[in-house]
Amino acid sequence: MLIRLRVNGEWREADVWPGSSLLFALREELGLPGSKNACEQGECGSCTVWLDGELVCSCLVLAAQAHERTVRTVESLSEGDRLHPVQEAFLEAGAVQCGFCTPGLVVAVTDLLERDPSPDELAVREALAGNLCRCTGYAKIVDAVGLAAERRREGAW
């Protein structure tokens, strides 16, 4: 079936099997493999994207459900060599190891800080409880959120 959706500001069309997830359509049909496929049942958050401005696990959304809607993925955050402040904070804090969870976390943290520029640590942990990371033990991810929040308060974005 043919679907039409606005991805990262651009209207795109994709011919998908009706059972395809939005994640599969993004990765395999639309050339956007930044969203990752780690559990495909909504447990790990590696595929997190915005659908009409709301965070979703794109593995749990049918591609067809995104028809005529707006999707924003991790690929929208950087422009060429210019990284988003959240991406910079992840690098500085050492919050990246294998990196497979990173795109989903970067999206989730950006969403959190766009809503709340000064979350306390408990709010950070609650907001990121749906994003699994197997490498870092999360400590440096918490540090990265603090760093990014500081920069947001300073007006970095």
Add this chain to the structure above:
Amino acid sequence: MSTQLRERVRGVVGESAPRIDGVPKVKGTFAYGSDLWHERMLWGATLRSPHPHARIRRIEVGDAVAAPGVHAVLTADDVPGKKLYGLEFADTPVLAWDRVLYAGQPVAIVAAETPELARRAVARIVVEYEVLPAVTDMERALDPAAPKLHEWGNVLRHVRIEHGDPDAEAEVWVEGYYETAMQDQAPLGPEAGLAIPAEDGGVDLIVSTQWLHVDRQQIAPCLGLPEEKVRLTLAGVGGAFGSREDLHMQIHACLLALYTNRPVKMSYDRRESFLAHVHRHPSRIWMRTGASREGKLVNVRARLLIDGGAFASSSPAVIGNATTFAAGPYEVPNALIEGTAVYTNNPPCGAMRGFGAPQVCFAHEAQMDRLARELGIDPIELRLMNAVHTGSVLPTGQVVRGSAPVREVIELARSASLPPEPEPPPMRHPMTLPGGAGNVGRGEGLRRGVGFAVGYKNIAYSEGFDDFHQARVTLAAGPGGPVVEVHSAGVECGQGFSTVLAQVARTELGVDRVTLHAADTQLDSAGSTSASRQTLMGGGAVQLACAAVRQELFDRARSRVGVTGALSLADGWVLAEGVRAVEIADLLETPITATRTFHHRRTTPLDERGQGDVHVMFAFAAQRAVVEVDVELGLVRVVQVVSAIDAGRAINPQAVEGQSEGGTAQGLGLAVMEELQLRDGVIANASFTDYLIPTILDMPPVRTEIVEVPEPDVPFGAKGVGEHATIVSTAAIVAAIRDATGRELNRAPVRPDDVVGLRLPASSASWPPAPDVPGQEPLPAYHGVARGQSALTQSS
């Protein structure tokens, strides 16, 4: 010659240099195995056995072949070369014929136009099985009356270490029995790769793995191809932790690609990932520890059993490690330690972070706590009193030659300040209570406990194995100044190994711009990214290659510019007697390349008494864990972990912390939540919905203390740091729960039932008998089974 003042080279050894692969990872452009794509590619899928033990009566593929979009359906009959492969021994079928030995074993493979069509075709394959009695209990496997998995029986390896006088009497004895569960590595990146048929009849495979060359060594004979026609390139690795040491989709994708003459991608979903890779061995450990009244250890007697599952994988090396480390990092003059790895019809187990050491640490540290209680001595004092040091003799007779800062890690973990007592429950945010996110408790029955553990393990491969690492370094002129390219087949799994190589190159050559060539089989082997070995081995190889490049640079400086005296490199310059003489860039009209191979010092196999110089070097760790337990609901919250890591030298302190924190998370998982649940040999929780790994809400602050006592005679004095925290954190956290509850808790993970006393401690009637074996070698070795990785030798 430019006179522009260059800035000091940044990102050298000892600094927290930024990750060399960091930018693409945060942008989402880093290409993992599952991201690979080719415009003509087909998708592969695998049919796996639902039974732990069955005879295959018939396989009918006609319906699958006729299904829409299907290009190939292959079974064991279609394997053109050898039909068996294996990491240490070739006992594992590429595709099962005759019998299946575990639930999840591959039986047939399919290539189709889309993943969905491939999955549907798999469902159309008919296999007629005759279900056979399965051996799913590791003690039962030792029973001579049990069904035999292999012609040489169910014993894979039996290791016996006899040290001093094993019958030596002690004034005080404590005895315990311990169990640890089957744990999954659960890397977030699934097993995946892309096989592309080549015009020369060979195949190019891009794959997420841990050791390209040993993969190739296993793949090529099964394809019936010479090794040079099987070329591997590393795809991005989304974590490994041991799970990618054994082959997964490699041979299958190559078979399908060669058969269809189309590129074939295989990428497992999470369920298949759980079925397709090896796991951490479940263990049963019986231990008696004898000491003098003053607290000096006199004798350790231990019996270890680990469940290797259906095939050998790396179980022979794991039981070697577990047995040699079973007495802990303590001086023990007398010991009898026997360890057995058995075959069962359970899923195969093999490498996972710690490689046998976390299981024995769980036992020897519980024994130390028991002994301290029995003697009325402070448990940390007891550990200090018996800690090994440089010069100590281990139960294998091996003398600890290198750095052994055991007292230092213990003191640092002990002396960190304890977290403040929490506010009473009505004042506390419910999220901070045990089980807080579930909003289940009000904090009525809270008790705090503190636990401690010390442990150790080897760095690099042991028992005579020469796991060398080759690297090539090229120094060339670039538009913005000299550039170093580092080429090695070493695998970056996420831990930061490739950044370490860049730091070494910057340090050795005084050049800040370093690029990495893709890891591939164009060069010789780099050995596995496991056993905490790549900082030592890869760092060593790059250091050697840089030294050769530097020598050529000095020769050019002397012959072309006429500099004299003692030369050195710093910040883009050749220095003569410490003074800037010529810019490196001005000596690079042609690039300089050097290829060098690093070997660690040779070790020896275990002799008939289990004695030998078996390990290259040792790394030590200590942790103190503080937990809060709701003793009414059985819920545990880990409040704080202090993690003292013996790094030798921290090449990248931020990355060392990352290993400490991440390793602690995996140890915490085994302490309180992670267990692959088997029902008659079948994994019952093969998903992230049912197999829980720690979330950000489960993880406490981890305070890492890095101890730097350089290891002599190795590059920069650095030890690997990949496994330290995982070895000790399960033991420390469960000890803290014991402290909080007063319960025995001799099984990891601790479940709510254990905490509230609804489930009794694990028990065992008696120590299992030692099997009758010809010697310390793995049994397949006595039966002429082809070797896997141990036959890998340096080709250049």
